[in-house]
Amino acid sequence: MNLLFLPALAFDKKWIVLGQSIWTRGIMFLMRTICGLKVEIRGQEYIPKGAGLIAAKHQSAFETMVFHALLKDPAMVLKKELLSIPIYGWYCKKTEMIAVDRNGHAAALKAMIKQAQDALSNDRPIVIFPEGTRSALDSDLPYQPGIAALYSKLDTPVTPMALNTGVFWPRKQFVCKPGTIIIEFLPPIPAGLKRKDFMAQLKETIEPKTKELVEEGRKAHLS
Template sequence: MRGLRTVIFYILLGTSGIIWSCVSLLIAPLLSYRARYRFVVKAWTGFAVWLAKVICGIRYEISGLENVPKTPCIIIANHQSTWETFFLSALFEPTSQVIKRELLKVPFFGWAFALLKPIAIDRNNGKLALQQITEQGGRYIKQGCWVLIFPQGTRVSPGETGKFSRGGAALACALNVPVLPIAHNAGEYWPNKNWIKRPGTIKVIIGPVMSPHGSDPRAIVDLNTRSQSFIDQALASMSPVHNSALTDPPARPATDS
């Protein structure tokens, strides 16, 4: 039954994505950026989250909304599935997301995505990627956009931590804007390595904003460590799988001597 529901879900999601991308390519260029974001992203990603709930039984509960600042900042979240990409893009408006440059070449979806100020980076060139994040992210923050960054870079299964890159912390320190850490356990119901969806309630925890203490390398390491610590602790509180994986303290980035 779960397999059948998942197949129905993907057929409806894929069909709606193609239709919506085609419509967006015709209408979005005529709209202002904020109206374009609501039309192209918020409407469809909200539909995707709703579809996952109705077809696959994937619900969510969110805590910490009182921590969301009125002024856009850098959002740092763990990455376990596609669900959080949909959910966070609909929750924060408008959002510029750091993505792989190759995604813009995907027919229909990538073409529509290109209209929405994504920060498309070359992940094979770390130095250039960091420069792109800083330059484009700074420009979009000034234009009133949230910047969504998944420091792990790729999807990490529940119970695993993965590498936690400093790009988001570096951007926050360079711009002197706070970081809003967000943790979730979406991968337990929308698994990365298994196409079948599981019914259940995803927990989303929004932490308090964390301000940078300077812009030097030590400040970047400090902010990145604080963000990762919050996410790890939040995951441990909501997921026995992650909690067991943290029997030994997670590795911390070494500070400069």
């Protein structure tokens, strides 16, 4: 797929967006047919139809892919270093992903907000992983300031997302376990809350639901 769509880099980005969607659906098909790993999406009524902000739990590589099948032209917040990866980085640049310099502090946050504003103005949903990295099962990582900055500056509701992908496709592991990945979108947190209140509500929404889904996944896998 990477090689097939290389010529599309010379044309409108819609062709790369199409390629991302085909690639993701192909990955999901292979997961299902080869690994016995299915995907269940809950709370689909909460998925933004266009511009919006999604704060997603991040436990595996799957979250970097699945949004290309669930959303139309998502703008993913990712670390700037990924743009340096040959071919993959070219596609990220072409599709205008939101690249963040994690060592850039205030200037990096300002640049991220500008890119996010541009994405919303083009009716694109934004996806950010509040922890900033993949988390191990049962870990309790702090939520980074990037999500708080986007929430306050964009003045838009945030849709939390919980999941149990780490049960079946653990971080830093290649092999997938059979079962059913559950991804659940939760009711949006309205705009306008104070920063501290928003961060507390976001974590208190995502983390308990994630633990619930992880336990559900573990029980199903053992049975």
